[in-house]
Amino acid sequence: MDTPQIIAGRFRIECEIGRGGMGTVYRASHLGLERPVAVKVLKQEFAAYPEVAERFMREARTMARLKHPRAAMIYDAGHLADGRPFIVMEYVEGSTLAETLAREGSLAPERAVQIAAEICDVLSEAHALGIVHRDLKPSNIMLNGRGVCVLDFGIAKVLQNSTEVTRTHHTTESGLVIGTPRYMSPEQCLGHAVGPASDLYSVGVILYEMLAGRPPFLDTLSSAVLVKVATATxxxxxxxxxxCPRPLALAVHTLLAKNPALRPSKAAEARALLERSIAVERQFVESGERAEPFASTIGALNAGRYAFTRVATMTAILAMLLTTLLMWTGKGAGQAGSQDGLPGGGALLAAAPTRGK
Incomplete structure (x- = not known):
């Protein structure tokens, strides 16, 4: 391990718990408070790039501004003796969404929507501060008894205003490849302006994967994934x-629109869209269950009505045939024959309603 055992004189490194595109994350203990923390240290190979080191330290300032119960808190920041910057963050217990999906394959629609809705809660506050995450993916979503916790705003870009054009992480000036193509938005892949709608696209990809068991675009080559994300349906x-409920599927594909203008403009709108899609399905199912006895009654009545109509129609046809027969035979028949026929016809006609009932 090339990282010192003691950082800043008060954090003792215990073990490595993860590696990302920019740094390594360790589990550590605060020696004074005796509580677990997570320490993220910039990778040695990136330390030579001033722009990356600056972006890494910007993470500390960015996360310090974001104070949301579903976002990992930042406690401290600084530089190691060799110049590499580090950030001390809240240690979040639980399983990542990536681990959950690897274990379960896919999730029930209502659970998937709940997770996506809680992600949108964090994004709503972050976007209000001008913060775009830019690297939302299942491995950055922690699940525990509190619900969702969004991790690693490490490559977040702080927007000065809503019109600032930002640079995609896989085409930085130094040529470094940073980000996860299958969860990146089309505009991010193309190096276009990146705003809140980009994060909402990533939420759509995550939700798609929670429901389908796989993201929309897969390929062994990252470059091929970038092309698919940017151009393919x-x-x-x-x-x-x-x-999957059809309203929910439509909501997911709305989030996956290639044109950012066709996605919800705010995270709160995305959450409302997703919750409505489930509410519509729930109301339909519940109303269907409650209406079933009534619907059965209507069906039975309709069946009876149609049966009566069929009997009445057949009776009318038989009556017409009998009347025609009587007219033909009445011309040549005597008084007795006429008396024998008419009551028969009358009896048949009188019996018709009785059979219909």
């Missing part, structure tokens, strides 16, 4: 998860 969610 996502496979219909219902083709991979036919039992």
């Amino acid at each position: 996502p496979p219909p969610l219902l083709a991979l998860r036919p039992e």
Whole structure:
């Protein structure tokens, strides 16, 4: 381990718990408070790039501004003796969404929407501060008894205003490849302006994966994934998860719109869209269950009505045939024959309503 055992004189490194595109994360203990923390240290190979080191330290300032119960808190920041910057963050217990999906494959629609809605809660506050995460993915989403906790705003870009054009992480000036293509938005892949809608696209990809068991675009080559994200149409969610509620599938594909202007403009709008899609399905199911006895009654009445109509129609046809027969035979028949025929016809006509009832 090339990282010192003691950092800043008060954090003791215990073990490595993860590696990202920019740094390594360790579990550590605060010696004075005796509580677990997470320490993120910039990778040695990136330390030579001033722009990356600056971006890494910007993470500390960015996360310090974001104070949301579903976002990992930042406690401290500084530089190691060799110049590498580090950040001390809240240590969040639980399993990542990536681990959960690897274990369970896919999630029930209501659970998936709940997770996505809680992510949108964090994004709503972050976007209000001008912060775009830019690297949302299942491994950055922690699940525990508190619900969702969004990790690693480490490559977040702090926007000065809503019109600032930002640079995509896989085409930085130094040529470094940073980010996860399958969860990046089309505009991020193309190096276009990146704003809140980019994060909402990533939420759509995550939700798609929670429901279908796989993200929309896959390939062994990252460059091929970038091209697909930027140009290809996502496979219909219902083709991979036919039992998914149709309103929810439509909501997911709305988040996956290539044009950012066609996605919800705010995280709160995205949350409302997703919750409505589930509410519509729930109301439909519940109303269907409650209406079933009534619907059965209506069906029975309709069946009876149609049966009566069929009997009445047949009776009318028989009566017409009998009347025609009587007219033909009445011309040549005597008084007795006429008396025998008419009551028969009258009896048949009188009996018709009785059979219909």
